[in-house]
Amino acid sequence: MDSQKIALMSAKAAQDKKAHxxxxxxxxxxxxxxxxxxxxxxxxxxxxxxxxxxxxxxxxKGQIKIWHREGDEEGTWILLDYGDIVVHVFYDETRQFYSLxxxxxxxxxxxxxxSGEEIKK
Numbered sequence: 219m220d221s222q223k224i225a226l227m228s229a230k231a232a233q234d235k236k237a238h239x240x241x242x243x244x245x246x247x248x249x250x251x252x253x254x255x256x257x258x259x260x261x262x263x264x265x266x267x268x269x270x271x272x273x274x275x276x277x278x279k280g281q282i283k284i285w286h287r288e289g290d291e292e293g294t295w296i297l298l299d300y301g302d303i304v305v306h307v308f309y310d311e312t313r314q315f316y317s318l319x320x321x322x323x324x325x326x327x328x329x330x331x332x333s334g335e336e337i338k339k
Contacts, residue, residue, distance in 0.1 A: 221302035231276035263293030
């Protein structure tokens with residue numbers, strides 16, 4: 219499965235868990251570390267964990283295995299590394315503080331439709 223489809227699946231799974239401000243950053247022309255960042259927020263540490271768990275569960279149903287997961291202890295920023303995509307699930311205030319969207323301002327944004335079924339290019 220290609221990385222864009224995995225990114226879309228991740229964004230949809232985050233939306234299914236009521237994540238806020240779900241965005242996809244296309245990093246393919248900016249770095250070799252990954253193709254896409256999916257960034258989203260939750261309103262509490264429990265919500266952040268639930269979003270991350272929902273993404274892992276959804277992708278595992280598609281036989282997509284996670285390479286690395288970190289941040290569960292504190293629940294303010296959980297990182298899910300799938301190689302070609304990296305998902306950042308933030309607590310609202312932590313997302314504002316680190317502002318990955320600002321750090322990667324040169325990356326084209328692929329806003330996720332409210333339905334989560336497709337993205338705009």
